[in-house]
Amino acid sequence: MVLIDANLILDLIFARGNYDTVAAFFHKTSVTGEPIFIISSAVADLFYIVREETRDEEQTSRLMSQIFRLVKILAVSEDDIIEAFGKQWVDFQDRVQYTIAENNRIQYILTSNTGDNKNTEVKVLTPKEYLDMLN
DSSP: OEEEOHHHHHHHHTTOTTHHHHHHHHHHHHHHOOOEEEEHHHHHHHHHHHHHHHOOHHHHHHHHHHHHHHOEEEOOOHHHHHHHHTSOOSOHHHHHHHHHHHHTTOOEEEOSOOGGGOSOSSEEEOHHHHHHHHO
C-alpha cells in the first residue's frame, strides 16, 4: 500500500515538474490495482490550492472528484496528531503523514522531498524510486 504526498497530486493536476513520473505512477497502480492513499488533512489543502490556482469553484469540484477516483482517504485522529508531535522531524505535515502510514500499515510514502524521512520503518521514496523498484 502506498500513501502519497499532496504535492504529487498537484504535480498531476497542474502538469508540474514531476508530472510524467507521477502520471506513470498512477498508470502503473491502475494496472496493478494497488491502493493509493492520502491523508484527510491533505484534502482541505488540495481543495484550497486548486481553487486558488483555478479561481473556479466548479472546476475545483470536478478536479477533486477526479482525485477521489484515484485515491482513498485515511482519517487523521486526535491520537495521530498527538503521536506526530512526539516525532522529532522538522516538517509537522511529514510527521503526521508518517504517523498515519505507520498506524495503517502502509508500506511506502511517496513524496518529492524524502530528506526529512531517512531511516524510517515505512519506506519514503520519490515516485521515480518507487517505479524503479517495481521494474
